[in-house]
Amino acid sequence: MKKAFLALVIVLAAGGGYWAGRGSRAPSVLDGSGEGAIVVSFGGEALRTSEVEARVRAMPEMARARLATPEARKRFVEDLARERILARRAEEKGYQRDPEFARRYAQELGSFYLEKELDEPERRKAPEDGELRKYFEEHQAELSRPERIRIALVEFKVPDPAARQKKLALARQTLSEARAGSKDYYAFGRLARARSEDERTRASSGEVGYASREDLEGGYGPELAKAAFDLKIPGELGGAVVESASALYLVKLVGREAAYEPRFEIVRDALAARLANERREADRKRFLDDLWKQANVRIDEDPLGKLELASKR
Incomplete structure (x- = not known):
């Protein structure tokens, strides 16, 4: 009888020590306040239905779908318990102060x-x-889009009058060749790759991406923009060499895109x-600026300049 009573005292003392230890532990963000039935218990703690459901709701839709079977749900709550156990051990080590x-x-x-x-x-x-x-x-205005066209061109640069006279003859000869091959869709592109001096488009068979009149004026001059927009049918070749202040052009219409006015x-x-x-x-910036002013932030430039920022060899 005495032995049984002594064993009971030892068990109660051990249990009391455990709960006293838990009671003396500093408050932690891990201390749950869930409601509902206990889903899983461990080490004197428990996760209740409200806590588990909250974790499920935070998951992506596809991940939630994978919890349809009892086995998957069991693995899920086991993972939650394992996570909490590890976190408690980390707190015991003081790692939260690292x-x-x-x-x-x-x-x-x-x-x-x-x-x-x-x-x-x-x-x-x-x-x-x-x-x-x-x-x-x-x-x-910025949501709208003006009419745009896609063109291909062959460019000859003319930095001075002498070069203009010489290259004008070459440009006209190239235009004749382009007309002769007008039934061959790829003929103009071959001429552009072989003779065009426009480095931006030579590799793309002379093609310029869809551009507005303003874009073409800015990139190649008003003369080319006018000649290009005068072309009406995709595949149509300009009837003459286009002369600008610094270049000569052959131009072909590849595509046209109507203006867009949003509704x-x-x-x-x-x-x-x-x-x-x-x-x-805007609200975020205003919010953060207000917090900054309320915190009365001051930076001391002297110690800031003396910070050891570079690693020492």
Whole structure:
């Protein structure tokens, strides 16, 4: 009887020591406050249904779909328990005070603060229709697109009058060859690769990507832009050598793209996303600037300049 009583005292003392140790432990962010039935218990702790469900909701849709079977769910809660056990052991070692961990913790916590205090409320404030229409009117010009054409060209550079006279004859001869091969789709491209002095387009058989009249004027001059836009049918070859201040051109129309004027109903959703993003960025800057002022940040340039930043060999 005495032996049984002594054994009971030892068990109670051990249990009391364990719970006393747990009770004296400093508060931790790992201390859960879940609700519902206990799903898994370990080392005097437990994860309840609300905590497990919260972790599931945070998972991507495809990952959640993989939890359909009882075996998969069991592995999932085992992983959660293993994660918590390892984290508790890390706390016992004091690893949460490691400088590298503190740095990563500060980064994550700062991002989490911005997400909760700024980004989440902003996402709930969808732009209203009137605001979107005003934004559309203000940005309609940049949303529009002028008529564009795609051309191929052969260029001869003429830096002086003597070169112009000499190369004009070569340009006219090349134009005659282009006309003779007009039924061969690739003939103009071969001439461009062989004779064009425009390094930007020679490798692409003389082709220039879709460009507006303004683009061509800026890149090659108003003479070429006018001659190119005067061509109407894809495949049509310019009837004469085009002369500009510094070059001679042969030009062929490859494709034409009509001007685009956006309709509000078509671009509404894209505008809503763009406006929301711009507003969020502006609010974020304002939010961070206010925090910076409230923190009264001061930088001492003297110790800053004496920091040991380079590694010593």
